[in-house]
Amino acid sequence: MTERPHLAVIGAGPAGLAATVAAAARGVRVTLIDSAAEAGGQFYRQPAAALRARRPQALHHQWRTWERLRDALAGQVESGRVMHLTDHHAWLVERQSGRFTVHALLGPEQEEPAVVHADATVLATGGYEKVLPFPGWTLPGVVTAGGAQAMLKGALAVSGPTAVVAGTGPLLLPVATGLAAAGVKVAALVESADPRDFVRRTRALAAQPGKVGEGARYAARLLRHRVRTLVRHTVVEAHGTGRIEAVTVAALDGAGRVRPGTERRIPCDTLAVGHGMLPHTDLAETLGCRLDGPGVDVDGDQRTDVPGVWAAGETTGIGGAALALAEGHIAGCSAAARLNGAAPDPHAWAAAAKSRNGLREFFAALDPVYAPPAHWAEQVTDDTVVCRCEEVTGGAIREAVADLGAGDLRTVKLLTRAGMGWCQGRVCGPAVAGLAGCGETPGRRPFARPVPLGVLARAGEPKPSDAAQ
Amino acid sequence: MSKRLTCDVVVVGAGMAGAACALYATRAGLDVTVVDRGPVAGGTTGAGEGNILVSDKEPGPELDLALLSGRLWAELGAEFGKSVEYEAKGGVVVATSPSGLTALERFADGQRAAGVTAQPVAPDALYDLEPHLAPGLPGAVHYPQDSQVMPALAAAHLLKASGARLRTGRTVTDILRTPGGAVRGVRTDGGDLHAPAVVNAAGTWGAALAALAGVDLPVLPRRGFVLVTEPLPRMVHHKVYAADYVADVASDSAALQTSPVVEGTAAGPVLIGASRERVGFDRSFSLPAVRALAAGATRLFPFLERVRAMRAYLGFRPYMPDHLPAIGPDPRVPGLHHACGHEGAGIGLATGTGQLIAQALTEKAPDLDLTPFRPDRFGGQDV
Numbered sequence: 001m002t003e004r005p006h007l008a009v010i011g012a013g014p015a016g017l018a019a020t021v022a023a024a025a026r027g028v029r030v031t032l033i034d035s036a037a038e039a040g041g042q043f044y045r046q047p048a049a050a051l052r053a054r055r056p057q058a059l060h061h062q063w064r065t066w067e068r069l070r071d072a073l074a075g076q077v078e079s080g081r082v083m084h085l086t087d088h089h090a091w092l093v094e095r096q097s098g099r100f101t102v103h104a105l106l107g108p109e110q111e112e113p114a115v116v117h118a119d120a121t122v123l124a125t126g127g128y129e130k131v132l133p134f135p136g137w138t139l140p141g142v143v144t145a146g147g148a149q150a151m152l153k154g155a156l157a158v159s160g161p162t163a164v165v166a167g168t169g170p171l172l173l174p175v176a177t178g179l180a181a182a183g184v185k186v187a188a189l190v191e192s193a194d195p196r197d198f199v200r201r202t203r204a205l206a207a208q209p210g211k212v213g214e215g216a217r218y219a220a221r222l223l224r225h226r227v228r229t230l231v232r233h234t235v236v237e238a239h240g241t242g243r244i245e246a247v248t249v250a251a252l253d254g255a256g257r258v259r260p261g262t263e264r265r266i267p268c269d270t271l272a273v274g275h276g277m278l279p280h281t282d283l284a285e286t287l288g289c290r291l292d293g294p295g296v297d298v299d300g301d302q303r304t305d306v307p308g309v310w311a312a313g314e315t316t317g318i319g320g321a322a323l324a325l326a327e328g329h330i331a332g333c334s335a336a337a338r339l340n341g342a343a344p345d346p347h348a349w350a351a352a353a354k355s356r357n358g359l360r361e362f363f364a365a366l367d368p369v370y371a372p373p374a375h376w377a378e379q380v381t382d383d384t385v386v387c388r389c390e391e392v393t394g395g396a397i398r399e400a401v402a403d404l405g406a407g408d409l410r411t412v413k414l415l416t417r418a419g420m421g422w423c424q425g426r427v428c429g430p431a432v433a434g435l436a437g438c439g440e441t442p443g444r445r446p447f448a449r450p451v452p453l454g455v456l457a458r459a460g461e462p463k464p465s466d467a468a469q
Numbered sequence: 470m471s472k473r474l475t476c477d478v479v480v481v482g483a484g485m486a487g488a489a490c491a492l493y494a495t496r497a498g499l500d501v502t503v504v505d506r507g508p509v510a511g512g513t514t515g516a517g518e519g520n521i522l523v524s525d526k527e528p529g530p531e532l533d534l535a536l537l538s539g540r541l542w543a544e545l546g547a548e549f550g551k552s553v554e555y556e557a558k559g560g561v562v563v564a565t566s567p568s569g570l571t572a573l574e575r576f577a578d579g580q581r582a583a584g585v586t587a588q589p590v591a592p593d594a595l596y597d598l599e600p601h602l603a604p605g606l607p608g609a610v611h612y613p614q615d616s617q618v619m620p621a622l623a624a625a626h627l628l629k630a631s632g633a634r635l636r637t638g639r640t641v642t643d644i645l646r647t648p649g650g651a652v653r654g655v656r657t658d659g660g661d662l663h664a665p666a667v668v669n670a671a672g673t674w675g676a677a678l679a680a681l682a683g684v685d686l687p688v689l690p691r692r693g694f695v696l697v698t699e700p701l702p703r704m705v706h707h708k709v710y711a712a713d714y715v716a717d718v719a720s721d722s723a724a725l726q727t728s729p730v731v732e733g734t735a736a737g738p739v740l741i742g743a744s745r746e747r748v749g750f751d752r753s754f755s756l757p758a759v760r761a762l763a764a765g766a767t768r769l770f771p772f773l774e775r776v777r778a779m780r781a782y783l784g785f786r787p788y789m790p791d792h793l794p795a796i797g798p799d800p801r802v803p804g805l806h807h808a809c810g811h812e813g814a815g816i817g818l819a820t821g822t823g824q825l826i827a828q829a830l831t832e833k834a835p836d837l838d839l840t841p842f843r844p845d846r847f848g849g850q851d852v
């Protein structure tokens with residue numbers, strides 16, 4: 001066979017796009033698979049063309065990078081080197097005798113199967129938001145920070161006239177400024193981390209002047225939009241009948257407990273909450289890739305420990321769009337070299353590696369700062385629903401641990417059904433672990449998406465035409 | 470040197486077998502400590518299904534144990550009610566061909582002679598029992614004694630009700646013995662527990678535990694996958710499986726064998742299980758095994774074609790070469806008792822096992838002859 005080697009890239013966010021463009025430029029045939037209708041991922045989720053948003057730049061300060069990637073992708077698609085499959089939800093990547101089969105479902109119904117064969121694969125599936133529960137968090141009008149942001153970016157629709165942005169993490173700033181810029185009144189930005197902790201970490205921060213500048217720009221914008229920022233504060237409860245009407249916020253003491261008497265009520269129509277991000281690792285775990293903490297473990301080439309599998313972007317750990325771009329570029333170069341039968345030459349991506357290593361250091365320093373308050377679980381009352389899919393309360397989880405001998409996430413799940421529902425514990429996993437006082441363990445979810453049994457029953461079955469080969 | 474005994478019995482393993490042993494032993498008046506290196510139900514009990522079956526067993530000692538266990542489960546079902554999700558829903562074994570039906574009916578005749586209630590179901594009546602079965606099936610046998618429990622909940626609630634001391638997160642690293650060789654307790658990574666009797670309820674890891682006492686017990690892993698669908702309104706009313714399953718259970722083949730046991734659960738999801746493979750403790754996902762489960766289930770119930778599998782999970786059944794568990798005192802080590810090796814039936818057979826162990830510990834006449842379950846029946850030497 002003289003066909004070009006074939007790389008399957010899963011995820012068309014910054015990491016997947018950078019990998020695709022880099023590999024294609026090095027002569028590799030690439031199939032780019034993504035569940036969304038358009039490329040861009042979480043960061044470059046573009047306003048739907050139909051809306052003809054006048055100045056999308058206002059929402060994207062890295063718009064030019066995006067334009068470059070988008071144009072490069074378009075060029076490669078046109079030249080036939082890249083096939084971009086939109087609306088393809090990968091549910092399983094199978095590795096057999098060193099080759100790969102990506103099993104996908106065609107969206108949005110996700111009923112019809114599609115299959116991509118490849119010689120190697122780059123997993124660039126990004127991450128998802130972590131949200132911890134508190135009384136009232138299931139009220140309509142409570143959304144994730146990313147959800148609010150995505151609504152802004154994707155549809156320019158605003159969910160309600162007054163919003164509170166709360167939780168912890170670097171995401172809250174762009175979300176608050178984004179909402180404010182779109183004309184939403186942001187009543188408060190409630191961040192549980194302590195700014196003094198940033199100062200203690202200035203060494204790592206100083207190494208990334210660009211990031212400090214980004215922070216300064218956000219701060220200036222918050223001021224311009226008169227957003228009140230409450231640091232070392234947390235939301236203790238969301239109030240409302242039928243939908244959210246107000247939140248109670250309170251100050252935190254040095255140990256991460258609510259300071260009694262500091263509670264105050266802030267009326268709002270929307271509460272955007274987020275407690276950081278978690279990597280999507282389902283496809284990698286089923287392939288047998290080793291994890292490093294919550295993310296996929298990779299070497300300097302972005303290779304996982306499974307031959308032929310690379311991982312890049314937030315699936316390897318949370319660190320923002322610039323880091324995802326750098327990792328994706330390296331993965332694309334490295335995979336292309338190997339597929340072309342050459343030993344990868346790290347000098348070829350030295351600039352990207354330098355940027356990657358610096359950004360990783362920066363986010364490693366940031367990570368402990370943006371931790372949820374140490375005693376957040378104390379705010380969860382016994383009747384607060386923790387697992388929304390199965391309607392499991394905080395009380396039921398506490399009982400499983402105290403009375404029934406549950407000691408880990410899996411047993412809590414078995415004894416309470418927390419995490420057995422539609423989201424398979426992706427949403428409630430961290431919350432259940434926190435309440436149960438046990439560590440977070442890999443989810444072991446063999447299917448990245450629910451798959452119709454009829455599709456599963458025929459998945460990977462040798463076709464008569466294959467048999468002839 | 471005289472050491473104070475910490476209790477009468479140490480049960481190693483907080484799975485279904487250990488929980489049942491603890492319950493019946495405390496009810497027989499013994500002071501019991503249960504120790505497990507993980508949480509409750511962290512072993513195979515949390516990684517399987519909760520079928521309590523007589524339908525899949527041919528006449529013999531396992532069926533006798535299943536009938537005893539089924540009666541005890543019914544008592545516990547009345548006592549523990551919904552907390553362990555006990556459901557006496559009955560099983561329907563479906564023939565997929567006329568010759569299969571003949572074989573199934575012959576098999577059922579033998580079971581009836583051994584005390585099983587097995588009612589032949591004509592094709593027209595079959596669709597009253599299970600309206601969504603594939604059309605054109607030649608017939609079935611209905612087993613009203615088949616029932617169901619949620620294994621992790623059952624283990625947790627039986628342990629709690631037993632009042633036994635529970636020591637989770639502690640690994641047994643040695644079995645302590647007197648100079649004469651009799652058991653005097655266990656050593657754990659959290660200290661020694663002294664007792665004149667130790668019950669090996671370590672499931673698939675029972676061989677390693679027996680080895681700590683210097684005896685050979687051939688318990689081996691047999692991997693199984695289970696598929697779980699999205700929640701549905703009740704579409705499947707019994708435990709339904711194809712008759713070829715009966716042949717699989719008693720098979721010695723190391724090759725993959727799957728048979729679609731399909732059932733609806735109280736919580737809504739349909740469970741489809743389970744595959745059988747001898748691949749050691751290999752945790753990697755197997756598309757062929759899971760695909761075969763999906764194919765089998767959709768053949769029986771075509772409506773499942775469009776129903777989504779939410780997840781698959783796997784576990785390692787503790788199997789012994791003759792497919793019978795090891796139950797009772799080990800003549801090679803005074804004070805050591807075994808309650809493991811139940812393969813794919815350890816949930817169902819747990820109650821009878823617990824009862825028999827309690828009887829042995831208190832030197833009462835056992836409800837069943839223990840000879841077929843003797844732990845030294847394989848002639849293994851001291852190791």
Ligand SMILES: Cc1cc2nc3c(=O)[nH]c(=O)nc-3n(C[C@H](O)[C@H](O)[C@H](O)COP(=O)(O)OP(=O)(O)OC[C@H]3O[C@@H](n4cnc5c(N)ncnc54)[C@H](O)[C@@H]3O)c2cc1C
Nearest residue numbers: 011013014015035041042043090126146149313314320321
């Ligand atoms: C609200 C919000 C604001 C942010 N603001 C900033 C900011 O100001 N600055 C900054 O640097 N970073 C920001 N980020 C972070 C940034 O979006 C991420 O760091 C970046 O998008 C990570 O890129 P990625 O390529 O790893 O993953 P993603 O962008 O998440 O892309 C992953 C892609 O994979 C697809 N996918 C996942 N699973 C499958 C599957 N099974 N089958 C098919 N496709 C799949 C997804 O649809 C998605 O398109 C923000 C994130 C959010 C949520």
Ligand SMILES: Cc1cc2nc3c(=O)[nH]c(=O)nc-3n(C[C@H](O)[C@H](O)[C@H](O)COP(=O)(O)OP(=O)(O)OC[C@H]3O[C@@H](n4cnc5c(N)ncnc54)[C@H](O)[C@@H]3O)c2cc1C
Nearest residue numbers: 484486506512513514517520641672693784814815816817
């Ligand atoms: C896919 C699948 C489906 C199944 N379906 C059914 C079914 O429908 N019906 C049925 O009846 N059975 C079924 N089974 C079989 C059933 O699950 C097992 O037979 C049963 O769970 C065994 O229980 P156990 O208590 O003996 O072992 P386990 O539940 O494995 O418990 C043994 C315990 O011992 C502990 N342990 C081991 N070594 C040590 C040590 N050194 N120190 C401390 N602790 C130790 C372990 O941590 C573990 O918790 C199925 C099994 C599988 C895999």
